[in-house]
Amino acid sequence: xxxxxxxxxxxxAGPSAAAEAKRNNPSLNTIIVEKGKFVSxxx
Ligand SMILES: Cc1cc2nc3c(=O)[nH]c(=O)nc-3n(C[C@H](O)[C@H](O)[C@H](O)COP(=O)(O)OP(=O)(O)OC[C@H]3O[C@@H](n4cnc5c(N)ncnc54)[C@H](O)[C@@H]3O)c2cc1C
Numbered sequence: 001x002x003x004x005x006x007x008x009x010x011x012x013a014g015p016s017a018a019a020e021a022k023r024n025n026p027s028l029n030t031i032i033v034e035k036g037k038f039v040s041x042x043x
Contacts, residue, residue: 002027004029005030009034010036010039
């Protein structure tokens with residue numbers, strides 16, 4: 001079982017942190033927990 005990273009918040013910072021973590025360690029399991037209905041998006 002690999003390493004896990006749980007990120008609280010799916011606004012701008014959360015997905016950025018997840019992407020950077022995966023770039024540094026592609027085998028990392030990342031989970032983003034967002035309390036709202038939507039995660040960050042860029043139109
Ligand atoms: C009125 C307004 C207008 C803005 N306009 C612009 C603009 O035009 N252009 C621009 O570049 N920036 C703009 N900003 C700034 C931009 O919104 C912020 O800089 C950016 O959203 C910060 O991102 P963040 O991920 O740090 O925080 P947030 O975007 O606040 O994301 C945090 C997330 O964490 C979630 N969360 C909080 N607590 C929990 C919990 N306990 N469990 C799970 N999830 C949780 C929240 O639901 C939220 O989705 C604006 C800000 C405001 C207030």
